Amino acid sequence: MAKNKRSIPDLRNRIREIADESGIDELHDLADEMFRNSPVRRARARSAHLTPELAEEIRVFARRNPKMHQRDIAQKFNVNPGRVSEAMNNIV
Known part of the structure; x- marks a missing residue:
């Protein structure tokens, strides 16, 4: 496993660079799909607020x-x- 992991935006940019260098348009499309989805549902807080x-x-x-x-x-x-x-x- 890599010592220093790259962030998703860094990977997206690198994929776009490779797409430009190699002329593979599909890589641009794949890079555009690399986003984290918003959570549909979150768990309700179970603990009381600390007043x-x-x-x-x-x-x-x-x-x-x-x-x-x-x-x-x-x-x-x-x-x-x-x-x-x-x-x-x-x-x-």
């Missing part, structure tokens, strides 16, 4: 349960572990 009030509840709970993992605290408050980390570091 300042919820962040404070998490900090209080974490202080009262110092041996509890952030993963478990997140599950209790229906947020992901990153939100618990943000709450604990006063990022909210």
Whole structure:
């Protein structure tokens, strides 16, 4: 596998260059088809939004349960572990 991968736009441009050099029009058509489709459907967010009030509840709970993992605290408050980390570091 290549050490440095090229982006799709870089590949599209290179395919167009090869098409021009070799006179193969089909390569231009293929390059034009190299785009990522927009997602048709996205998963609904499952965790609660981290409000300042919820962040404070998490900090209080974490202080009262110092041996509890952030993963478990997140599950209790229906947020992901990153939100618990943000709450604990006063990022909210």
